[in-house]
Amino acid sequence: NAGVMQNPRHLVRRRGQEARLRCSPVKGHSHVYWYRQLPEEGLKFMVYLQKENIIDESGMPKERFSAEFPKEGPSILRIQQVVRGDSAAYFCASSPAGPPFPYEQYFGPGTRLTVT
Amino acid sequence: KQEVTQIPAALSVPEGENLVLNCSFTDSAIYNLQWFRQDPGKGLTSLLLIQSSQREQTSGRLNASLDKSSGRSTLYIAASQPGDSATYLCAVTNFGNEKLTFGTGTRLTIIP
Numbered sequence: 213n214a215g216v217m218q219n220p221r222h223l224v225r226r227r228g229q230e231a232r233l234r235c236s237p238v239k240g241h242s243h244v245y246w247y248r249q250l251p252e253e254g255l256k257f258m259v260y261l262q263k264e265n266i267i268d269e270s271g272m273p274k275e276r277f278s279a280e281f282p283k284e285g286p287s288i289l290r291i292q293q294v295v296r297g298d299s300a301a302y303f304c305a306s307s308p309a310g311p312p313f314p315y316e317q318y319f320g321p322g323t324r325l326t327v328t
Numbered sequence: 329k330q331e332v333t334q335i336p337a338a339l340s341v342p343e344g345e346n347l348v349l350n351c352s353f354t355d356s357a358i359y360n361l362q363w364f365r366q367d368p369g370k371g372l373t374s375l376l377l378i379q380s381s382q383r384e385q386t387s388g389r390l391n392a393s394l395d396k397s398s399g400r401s402t403l404y405i406a407a408s409q410p411g412d413s414a415t416y417l418c419a420v421t422n423f424g425n426e427k428l429t430f431g432t433g434t435r436l437t438i439i440p
Binding site: 213243245247253254255256257262267268270271305307316317318319320321322324 | 373
């Protein structure tokens with residue numbers, strides 16, 4: 213069974229370009245979470261999605277960042293007009309169910325974004 | 329707002345020793361607590377998950393305990409090996425909130 217898959221694993225973008233990060237959850241999982249790990253910092257929650265719905269985006273920067281989890285296909289984290297401060301590792305996690313029983317989250321290998 | 333602290337930030341011990349990593353959290357209304365391992369430049373590997381109703385979980389040489397009332401968890405590693413060298417993260421989920429709140433981790437080095 214495949215775990216959480218993320219691609220690309222490494223992404224280099226120039227300032228002002230767009231970055232698209234993809235996450236395919238564990239088969240059968242309908243809940244996806246995105247976390248960001250800035251250099252020398254801990255992981256911070258960004259957004260929690262179910263199929264076609266954003267449930268909690270309290271950790272997302274207000275501008276330039278968006279996320280989706282369509283009915284078909286992977287979840288996408290999109291960063292428009294990237295800046296150097298966006299350089300970080302972005303991790304996706306999935307779980308089989310959400311409230312009222314949040315289950316264990318399974319993490320992907322991450323996408324390391326470098327903005328030059 | 330939940331805050332998770334891990335002390336020490338770094339720890340070095342000789343191979344073969346038993347060791348304890350600490351995690352504390354400010355809001356005791358947690359649903360569960362997970363311990364993860366992260367190798368440099370890699371993703372997270374889940375080690376143990378403890379539900380709030382449980383006091384401990386064991387997997388091989390690892391044992392995690394939870395004292396919800398005092399806001400503490402410990403990860404005990406028995407007979408440490410060089411392959412245990414990694415950063416260990418604890419994270420909690422609060423009731424009504426599915427996101428994980430992470431500590432900043434303990435970087436463990438096992439000296440051969």
